[in-house]
Amino acid sequence: MSGNSIEDGFDRKIAEMGIRIKDGNQLKVRDDVLDEITLLSLHRLAHKKWITAIGGSISTGKEANVFFAERESQDLAIKIYRIRTANFNAMSEYIVGDRRFSGIRKTRKDIVFAWTRKEFSNLTRAYEAGLPVPKPLVWDRNILVMEFLGCDERPFPQLRSVHPENAEEIYHGVLAFIRDLYQKAGLVHADLSEYNILMGDRMYVIDMGQAVTPDHPRALHFLVRDIGNVNRFFSQKCQVREEREIFTEVTGIPQKAKT
Ligand SMILES: Nc1ncnc2c1ncn2[C@@H]1O[C@H](COP(=O)(O)OP(=O)(O)OP(=O)(O)O)[C@@H](O)[C@H]1O
Ligand SMILES: [Mg+2]
Structure with missing residues (x-):
């Protein structure tokens, strides 16, 4: 008691x-x-x-x-x-x-x-x-x-506390998530990091309270920040792609990584 x-x-x-x-x-x-x-x-x-x-x-x-x-x-x-x-x-x-x-x-x-x-x-x-x-x-x-x-x-561990051998594969999975979230669900996560990704049989993204639609005035700013967080984490683990290139692939907006 x-x-x-x-x-x-x-x-x-x-x-x-x-x-x-x-x-x-x-x-x-x-x-x-x-x-x-x-x-x-x-x-x-x-x-x-x-x-x-x-x-x-x-x-x-x-x-x-x-x-x-x-x-x-x-x-x-x-x-x-x-x-x-x-x-x-x-x-x-x-x-x-x-x-x-x-x-x-x-x-x-x-x-x-x-x-x-x-x-x-x-x-x-x-x-x-x-x-x-x-x-x-x-x-x-x-x-x-x-x-x-x-x-x-027990919840699956956060990405920050696992040491995966297939970091590159997970990295590309996270980029695909950012892209599909924008293109298919019409959202930017806005707090994406190794804390809000859980690693089970596959990766899961959680904590979506702050996610915004692309017409939110700060949506592209949040997207740039998400891409930056993900690249910062994975740059210690595998080859990462250019942030501007990812931004363009997600939004279709050419070479405009800074907002
Ligand atoms: N659906 C879920 N299944 C299992 N565990 C979960 C789930 N959602 C959240 N958790 C656990 O709770 C932790 C915190 O969840 P979440 O990130 O959504 O909240 P938070 O960071 O506390 O949010 P905020 O900072 O906005 O209050 C996660 O890291 C995870 O361990
Ligand atoms: Mg969280």
Whole structure:
């Protein structure tokens, strides 16, 4: 048992919703993650049987916490954006300018909910275009439910912590991802790096909240940055291509790497 009464209280509330807490997995999270709004969203997801069990915390990021969860026997990842501690200003920069979200109010809560919906919508576009991203399943307010990428409740490692022999092949896979994301899904990832690529049976790209459509005023700037990040990482491991050439191949815009 956890000795912290707040954590115990949350565990009890979650159990009361009919969500099983998997053995040995106390929800050791601060109360700024599982606030009342989040509990209500979890409750709704449990009621609709989207989530039947919740496991341990997989990650505590700048904006969100990721947990392992289950729907019957299906493994899930649930990403919970924190309302109180979310980096509201950074989120606004990516939402303002995206035509899909022009009508939203600008309170902290509304921005976080829009952000969650945006990540769901971005994942859906990418997944439907056949790209290697986790399959998005459902969202509710600040909670995104998606396919779990990993095995035995452990996520696949990030690219930064594996030492693949076939670095060149992976590099070309990542470039193909950037190209197809732009051309088939109409998106620029905007935070692509070795942290947001998981290595399982193949590579997967995650963390799509900040991805923008090509008509976003900063889209080409973000694309140049993504290409730069990928080249920086792979230049230590294999031969990399010229950044301008990649930019042109992705966008069809001749020789205009600087924006
Ligand atoms: N679908 C998934 N399956 C398995 N593990 C996942 C999945 N999504 C995220 N993770 C795990 O959680 C970690 C953080 O996820 P992600 O990059 O989406 O959030 P983040 O970087 O914390 O986002 P932000 O910084 O915007 O809050 C990943 O590195 C991975 O270990
Ligand atoms: Mg990330």
